[in-house]
Amino acid sequence: MFSKACKYGIRSVIYITKQSQLGRKVGLKEIAKAVDSPEAFTAKILQKLCRSKIIKSEKGPTGGFFIDEDKLHSVCLSHVVSTIDGDTVYNDCGLGMKSCNPKKPCPVHNQFMVIRNNLKTMLETTTMHSLASGVKSGLTFLKR
Secondary structure (H helix, E strand, O other): OOOHHHHHHHHHHHHHHHHHHOOOOEOHHHHHHHOOOOHHHHHHHHHHHHHOOOOEEEOOOOOEEEOOHHHOOOOEHHHHHHHHHOOHHHHOOOOOOOOOOOOOOOOOHHHHHHHHHHHHHHHHHOEHHHHHHHHHOOOOOOOO
């Protein structure tokens, strides 16, 4: 459903959020290791997330990636997904057909529309803070 880049991006932002809650800025190597993603690929994803202002970065010995304290509770999963994957998760056909719509639906169009609407609601109402809290408490994990 999500691209590999999007999955790495979500995990990276969760990790950065968790560290930002602790008042820490984190470097690329640490993030890539923590979410089990290739470093160069992670760097490109983090650049995109910085450009969209989901995360910030500072250079220098005390620098790293972080989320502003005032944004910690407002960044939602939908922000990360739309930054990396665009709106394809909301619009693409469930069977991968180029043209699928209510007038010319694919065989799963109506059932998939319900799932897609539920997914959109979940992405728009789930904050990175709540996901990071699960990781912080040990109830959820970013890698196995």
